Amino acid sequence: MVFLLFGVMIVLLFMGFPMMIPLIAAALAMMWVYFPFTDPAILIQQMIGGVSPAVLTAVPMFIFAADIMTKGHTADRLLDLVMRFVGHVRGGLPITTALSCTLFGAVSGSTQATVVAMGGPLRPKLLEAGYRDSFAIALIINASDIALLIPPSIGMIIYGVVSGTSVGELFIAGIGPGLLVLVLFSTYAYVISRIQKVPVQARAGWGLRWQAVKKAALPLGFPVIIIGGIYSGIFSPTEAAAVSVLYALILELFVFRAVAFRELPSLALSTGLITAVVFILVAAGTAFSWTISFAQIPDQLLGGLIAEAAGNPQLVLAVIAVAFFVGCMFVDPIVVILILTPIFAPVVDRAGIDPVLVGTLVTLQAAIGSATPPFGCDIFTAMAIFRRPYLEIIRGTPPFIFMLLIASVLLIAFPSIALFLRDLAFR
Amino acid sequence: MIDVPVTDRLLPLITKADRLLEAFERLVLSAGILLMAAVSIANVASRNLLGQSFTFVEELNQILMVLITFVGIGYGVRHARHIRMSALHDQLKGTTRKALMVIVSLGTGLLLLVLAWYAVQYVIGVHRTGSVTPAMRIPLYLIYAWVPVGFVIGGIQYLLAAWRNLTTPGVYLSFQQKEAYEPPAGGET
Amino acid sequence: SGEPQIRFALEEVEGSVQDAYAQRFKALIEERSEGRIKVNVYPYGALGSSAQLTEQVQNGALQFAFASPGHLGSVVPEVQVFSLHFLFSDDEQVNQQIFTGSGELKRLLGEAYRERNLELLSIVQEGWMVWTGDRPLRSPSDFEGFKIRTMPSPLLVEAYQAYGANPTPMPYSEVYGALQLNMIDGQVNPIFAIEEMSFYEVQEVLTFANHLPFVSTLVANPDFLAGLSESDRELVESVRAELDEEIFELQQRFNRERLETIREESDIQVVRLVEEEREVFRDAAMPVRDSYIKSAGERGAVILKAVTAARNRLEQ
Numbered sequence A: 001m002v003f004l005l006f007g008v009m010i011v012l013l014f015m016g017f018p019m020m021i022p023l024i025a026a027a028l029a030m031m032w033v034y035f036p037f038t039d040p041a042i043l044i045q046q047m048i049g050g051v052s053p054a055v056l057t058a059v060p061m062f063i064f065a066a067d068i069m070t071k072g073h074t075a076d077r078l079l080d081l082v083m084r085f086v087g088h089v090r091g092g093l094p095i096t097t098a099l100s101c102t103l104f105g106a107v108s109g110s111t112q113a114t115v116v117a118m119g120g121p122l123r124p125k126l127l128e129a130g131y132r133d134s135f136a137i138a139l140i141i142n143a144s145d146i147a148l149l150i151p152p153s154i155g156m157i158i159y160g161v162v163s164g165t166s167v168g169e170l171f172i173a174g175i176g177p178g179l180l181v182l183v184l185f186s187t188y189a190y191v192i193s194r195i196q197k198v199p200v201q202a203r204a205g206w207g208l209r210w211q212a213v214k215k216a217a218l219p220l221g222f223p224v225i226i227i228g229g230i231y232s233g234i235f236s237p238t239e240a241a242a243v244s245v246l247y248a249l250i251l252e253l254f255v256f257r258a259v260a261f262r263e264l265p266s267l268a269l270s271t272g273l274i275t276a277v278v279f280i281l282v283a284a285g286t287a288f289s290w291t292i293s294f295a296q297i298p299d300q301l302l303g304g305l306i307a308e309a310a311g312n313p314q315l316v317l318a319v320i321a322v323a324f325f326v327g328c329m330f331v332d333p334i335v336v337i338l339i340l341t342p343i344f345a346p347v348v349d350r351a352g353i354d355p356v357l358v359g360t361l362v363t364l365q366a367a368i369g370s371a372t373p374p375f376g377c378d379i380f381t382a383m384a385i386f387r388r389p390y391l392e393i394i395r396g397t398p399p400f401i402f403m404l405l406i407a408s409v410l411l412i413a414f415p416s417i418a419l420f421l422r423d424l425a426f427r
Numbered sequence B: 001m002i003d004v005p006v007t008d009r010l011l012p013l014i015t016k017a018d019r020l021l022e023a024f025e026r027l028v029l030s031a032g033i034l035l036m037a038a039v040s041i042a043n044v045a046s047r048n049l050l051g052q053s054f055t056f057v058e059e060l061n062q063i064l065m066v067l068i069t070f071v072g073i074g075y076g077v078r079h080a081r082h083i084r085m086s087a088l089h090d091q092l093k094g095t096t097r098k099a100l101m102v103i104v105s106l107g108t109g110l111l112l113l114v115l116a117w118y119a120v121q122y123v124i125g126v127h128r129t130g131s132v133t134p135a136m137r138i139p140l141y142l143i144y145a146w147v148p149v150g151f152v153i154g155g156i157q158y159l160l161a162a163w164r165n166l167t168t169p170g171v172y173l174s175f176q177q178k179e180a181y182e183p184p185a186g187g188e189t
Numbered sequence C: 001s002g003e004p005q006i007r008f009a010l011e012e013v014e015g016s017v018q019d020a021y022a023q024r025f026k027a028l029i030e031e032r033s034e035g036r037i038k039v040n041v042y043p044y045g046a047l048g049s050s051a052q053l054t055e056q057v058q059n060g061a062l063q064f065a066f067a068s069p070g071h072l073g074s075v076v077p078e079v080q081v082f083s084l085h086f087l088f089s090d091d092e093q094v095n096q097q098i099f100t101g102s103g104e105l106k107r108l109l110g111e112a113y114r115e116r117n118l119e120l121l122s123i124v125q126e127g128w129m130v131w132t133g134d135r136p137l138r139s140p141s142d143f144e145g146f147k148i149r150t151m152p153s154p155l156l157v158e159a160y161q162a163y164g165a166n167p168t169p170m171p172y173s174e175v176y177g178a179l180q181l182n183m184i185d186g187q188v189n190p191i192f193a194i195e196e197m198s199f200y201e202v203q204e205v206l207t208f209a210n211h212l213p214f215v216s217t218l219v220a221n222p223d224f225l226a227g228l229s230e231s232d233r234e235l236v237e238s239v240r241a242e243l244d245e246e247i248f249e250l251q252q253r254f255n256r257e258r259l260e261t262i263r264e265e266s267d268i269q270v271v272r273l274v275e276e277e278r279e280v281f282r283d284a285a286m287p288v289r290d291s292y293i294k295s296a297g298e299r300g301a302v303i304l305k306a307v308t309a310a311r312n313r314l315e316q
């Protein structure tokens, strides 16, 4: 059974079928071969059910808010702010890149929107300053990972829905690991600029800095609204998504006047397209995952680990991290979350691990996977916007993956990196 | 944007029908997102300012998500935006590359039509149970009926892409979209 | 296709009343059929939401499942009788007789289920629905402006609105955080859920109004039952009847123990309403019964009458 299910999936996946097909075809094959008396129409039920949870509304709403702001002035203003304050230190430009991606990550729920918004303006600046292109591109696509850890996060919304974990708690727990990655990348940037002897930039005067602060003040309201709103219980994560759309509209339509009313339908169309492409994967992944449960495959696969789990939470976390890391190398992180989360659920339960910690670790792997070859949505986005071939895009990634793995190890060893802020808010 | 070979008399007709369908898909995606934003914002405002939640908002949003997901299949094919792992495909050249494209398009198209068949069965089943949404009491089968429609639209799009690849030189990612030299493969999340 | 296999799905996680039921059911069936009939139990989350489980029973993918009225109301409107506040007795024993006896309720509901391709096997009590809040809820005036999280079932929402509360829909997983951050003032659930989700850590008062027993129904796929041999059908029926009693006592013990745990781990205040206080709520919630009849039709009216009559008779 395991062989048929994963065999069909892997073959079709590598042939280059759209990712929903390997999932659905494998599930259908299982139904036809092993459950001939069960109506496969049940898979349709699961596909529809997969995209029906109310919490998922937050996904298109956060994407819409990010689309509006990418079109408008928000990204530029945030970038400008960071540049004027840290641009002049050693490694200032790459540190600016990491920090800007983190800040934009507080606005955007996906890594790709961040690659587009920050990669466009920053890569020429990095090249001009004398950094190698392989470093510049790898930095941009990996720093964009931070957007998945800093709230809002589409990965966390999906994990929350699948595992029945509070999305609000996951959001808050992602901040610590996000900042950890930021620190690691900034340190690396500093070292690289030393080694490559990149000249430092001129320091911006306080007048310019003050100007940048004023211009960025309103965009900085975003994290305040999303994190502050959830922290203080004014609204749920789903509501925060709606509020962020409202805030983006007020900012870009009325205050900055960077987006016109008549542009909204086409922005909504682009959001709708991204949503459809993501949600059909959620639908197919849910059907696949149902088949796994129905055939009781988790018991077959993880029986041994379940027995070991109780006394050894760190082993369980390590196994989970490796499984998600490998899965995310080849398949879209959302699909990996949909499939692996229910498989590991009994183990997590038995080991008594906080599901919020698991969610944060899983999201970190999803973030890493977005930029690791062979399949990485950020790699493809970078290919599209920088117009560079695949191999050139991924050349500089190994050091970043290494740092992200260190972050994973630290998170497993010191769960309070994630749970400290969560406990402060919710316990 | 498209070079329609005049030799084929069927093509203009299909292209025209295709354009109409595309307009419909654009409407669903665009209006769906705008409506979702509008009611969600109104609901937050109402809950915080008036202390009143609308129970129908969740339901409406769920309906919109189903519509966007399934009607959006076709639009995703059209713009070659469905997420896939193209590592192997990208290494191939010439006829092999085209052949793989045909197999993938054909296989996907047929499987989507199979799914459409099961979806019809499912919708008939839901119709028979008479289920309705809790707050607005809309019959569920009316909402779910868009699922097989979406599969059929998506399936036909892939079959058209296969046909394009078989009848026209060059590699086509979709019926209308020819592959650029450096393929912008993959999609967005 | 060979020996019968029963796939049995739960709406609750391991360690719950439903899980206890299913494990006993599995043990008894497998033992008495000498391993011929296999029972696979799927805990909540494995195969989808409650509504999806019911559909999987209708469609034959599952043979058995629990289906609770909260979601089933949109498929079988008659079952919303279990959402009507203060309709049932405040004595669990009386309600147990109404649910399991040879009374009208199960027969009438059974008809309604059968029309939707479901076989109603048992009505299972899981304990009282209990209000938790930042204050005691002794009268409708205490509910004024009270933001309460409840299932989005229309009749429940209507009842709380009738008390003056603001029912707020919210996913189960967000409730703890929302209580902690005062986004909502309270919620309503049976004791075992309040203990399991640790809601008592972030609430001041448990109010027992005994307004509603938390009920789930055990359903089966009719074709599966019809396809069983006579002796197998009798076996299933005898195990079911046996478990009706056993699980009733087990759930009482479960809820008693969990309440003890809650009181040990917190200094939460426990309030029990007296009949005069319940009376005020009952009057306020009366109009919801008209909504029930509107939604459940003639059979609904008959069910309502039958329940009231049975209750009056048994309470004598």
Ligand code: NA
Residues within 6 Å of the ligand: A104, A105, A106, A107, A108, A109, A110, A146, A147, A148, A149, A150, A151, A152, A153
């Ligand atoms: Na983010």
Ligand code: NA
Residues within 6 Å of the ligand: A328, A329, A330, A331, A368, A369, A370, A371, A372, A373, A374, A375, A376, A377
């Ligand atoms: Na990857």
